[in-house]
Structures are given as C-alpha cells and as structure tokens.
Amino acid sequence: MKEETGGRAGVKTGPAVGDRLTLRKSHPCGGTEFEVVRTGMDIRLRCLTCGSQIVLSRRKLEKMTAGRGKQAAQR
C-alpha cells in the first residue's frame, strides 16, 4: 500500500511515552485504559488493568483510538 505523506493521518505526532490512552476495543481482561510504554514503528502499550503489554502498529492504534481527535461532538 502506498503511504502518502501529508495525508489525513499526518496531523498528529502520535502518542508519547507515558500517555494514557483509552481504546475503543477492550482488553480481554476488560480494561480499556493503556499506558504507552514505547513508541516507534509499533506502539507498545501496557494494560493498566492487568499489567500485560501489547504491541500495535501505529495505524491500528489510530483506528482503536479514533473518536478522540475527531470532531465528535455528540450530545
């Protein structure tokens, strides 16, 4: 797949180490809050509920955190 620079995904810098993210999809343990442990091509997250670590690609992480940066002003 082609990666176009300056696309719609090029706005954010991405998550930083220490950031806490709430994913749309919950961990098998039921938790949805994760802390960023390491960034790079892949993002490593630690589940704040059970403490296990998972690795997601940036693209996948963006999907799973979508709705936060969007103008989702739902009432």
Ligand SMILES: [Zn+2]
């Ligand atoms: Zn967990």
